[in-house]
Ligand SMILES: Nc1nc2c(ncn2[C@@H]2O[C@H](COP(=O)(O)OP(=O)(O)O)[C@@H](O)[C@H]2O)c(=O)[nH]1
């Protein structure tokens with residue numbers, strides 16, 4: 138049985154649907170399949186071999202034992218210190234320590250080069266886990282972090298698909314997870330190899346693979362009488378037969394306004410006994426009309442955005458396990474960081490040879506958030522926070538940076554999905570900098586405005602975000618975890634929403 142949620146659905150919690158505001162935008166957009174375009178080539182094709190760090194430590198420990206008890210005591214002190222450090226030091230220091238280690242898995246996690254059918258490339262003695270996405274890009278980042286966290290819980294190798302476009306236009310080709318996030322660094326940090334689908338199955342394969350997966354969507358909501366739709370299985374040429382998960386995965390049984398499932402309820406279904414006890418007749422796959430139980434080697438779930446350990450929309454909370462154990466280790470690929478740096482330098486007009494100054498980033502999310510204002514008939518000018526309201530939070534961030542870290546941060550950079558040129562000229566009048574994306578799509582591709590903005594949001598000394606935006610939520614988490622930075626969130630919905 139699922140336990141009772143730790144809050145009441147009727148409370149004023151951000152996830153209570155009584156509010157007209159989105160708990161978090163899960164703004165599904167129609168997707169246009171674009172499978173005949175070549176994907177960008179991956180910069181990472183060689184598999185790193187991993188070996189658990191513990192084995193390395195054990196062998197050193199054995200050698201030290203043989204040498205002398207004194208040496209062992211010293212070693213014990215060192216390892217316990219090292220463990221402690223890995224939780225107390227800023228993350229960069231932790232990662233530095235991890236980079237010094239050579240970690241190898243006993244074998245390559247796939248057999249070799251990507252194959253036409255994915256099963257031909259799976260190691261028979263290893264188990265894998267995968268899932269699909271279908272929302273805004275940041276929701277999708279969270280969904281993949283949840284997938285990888287479930288990989289840790291079930292001790293399975295996460296096989297991560299690509300990112301597919303939503304707000305940036307349905308005809309844009311997908312981009313590899315590994316073009317955005319540093320996968321080898323992630324694998325090392327979490328001590329679990331993470332692979333991408335294109336490393337398992339050939340991206341140009343025309344072979345359709347049959348696969349049995351769990352269908353969570355029909356156990357957590359009743360409006361759609363089908364598993365969560367995603368374009369990803371089409372890209373991967375998968376023909377999926379779904380088995381609906383038991384209703385006890387749902388966090389708030391019978392409550393139609395929340396869609397979350399428990400991490401551990403889903404993890405339980407990865408194990409043979411609980412799996413066997415919960416098998417029901419699978420839905421036929423759409424193309425080959427096969428009926429398959431959930432695959433035991435390539436465990437898969439339709440959609441893992443709405444998953445939590447203790448309460449819904451958990452990325453908002455400091456203890457979020459998916460953030461702490463996975464998300465915070467999903468660092469940008471260096472190429473993206475360098476690119477963002479050139480945009481910041483250009484925006485702030487820093488001369489060549491001078492270091493990039495620290496900045497405070499703002500994320501103002503407008504775009505489709507206007508729908509919620511329109512639905513309740515509040516004019517946009519009153520519904521969205523005004524620039525002076527945002528400036529109050531920027532000043533708070535400046536003051537706290539000065540007080541807590543002794544630094545004066547002068548540069549303020551605005552990122553937003555707002556397109557109104559008048560609004561942007563008001564931004565400049567505030568003394569803030571905008572990022573010039575007029576050539577970004579042409580020069581780097583349609584994914585890059587949002588990627589560069591996300592990197593800029595996460596790389597400042599401080600951050601001011603928009604309430605209810607997952608893009609702001611992750612930027613806030615990153616600035617806190619990676620920069621020990623100062624963050625604020627601007628509320629919106631009514632003229633006085635942020636008056637506190
Ligand atoms: N370039 C750019 N795009 C943005 C910005 N804010 C929102 N967007 C676009 O709108 C999408 C919002 O969806 P999502 O990432 O899921 O975040 P959320 O909807 O705010 O929770 C982003 O993925 C971008 O495509 C921004 O500051 N810069």
Ligand SMILES: [Mg+2]
Nearest residue numbers: 162164273276
């Ligand atoms: Mg979204």
